Amino acid sequence: MTKELEYSATLTGASFLLYELKQVLKLKKQGLSDAEIKKKVIEENIFEYKYTSSLKRSVPSVIRRAVVLDEQLQEWVLSGPLDIGKIINLYAIMKTDRLFFEFMNEVLREKLEADNYLIEKKDLNVFFITKAEQDDKMAKWTELTINKLKQVYMKLLYEAGFLEDKKTGELSRVLIDEEIKRHLTYIGDSAYLKAMGE
Template identity: 80%
Template structure:
């Protein structure tokens, strides 16, 4: 799925959103359609946001992530331990954002495979520069957009538990539940496990 996606900067306004994903999955489990979920989230302020403008911007991303999860993964997010929910959310972000998946696969996976537990500013810079050279659409992005994406990527890694410390850039290995690992392998998504350093 990730391969066909175009590069996008939507993560600048959508970060980790695990709480929001759970709310959408609860509505989905009640049989609501995507359109009904979107309407309910906005009308009833299901995410409990101060401003509904934020809701309108974020809901599509959360609905896309929910749609990327099969029933078993949805159940784990709703009923499993928090740490497992974080990992599944990280997987859903990779499934719905090609650039972030490539970052995980080309930067994080390679570092963990080499037992290099230090993510430096230059790693992010090199990744974005090379992508901008390869992609015309990305080449047109502003410095502000790229800078915001770098911040969001660091925040995502931190919230998922992959980044121990945002200041030092120290990385952590994720502890993936055996059942979750087997399920992702079973559905043919081993590449996402590898991208998470598994």
């Protein structure tokens, strides 16, 4: 579980990044260390970014995500269908970001369990206010940071297929491949499946 992770706002600089994750996993497969991957990505602009600053901001997050994926999950991201890659990427984001995992578990999961397919501004507001009340560090975050995180969370839901329409907040249930479900359950990570509404 992600309990040992502190709340973090790093997602403001690193959203879905599935393409980037695939690039990092390819380099990992070649036997490069995390430090070598970081150097190569930045020096050769592997992500094809316009600005080096964006590269430097997103690389650590992508490497963290790659590290939490076992060989089987890495293989599925690299050679499986796009929708499988999206789900595994979302799992890696939850596994490396405690606040986002709690959002998925406490907001999205509860909505799907109640067959409530609408996520509203107030849902995000209540979630962030409650968390800030529970965590001193988070209570010091600026309104700008919180607003950016709200946008990123909605974007993540959209890119992973859980959000039909960003404007209306209409949600949809994502069907997760049986093999992924079995594998995540087998490695003891069924909590992440539950957070995705399984």
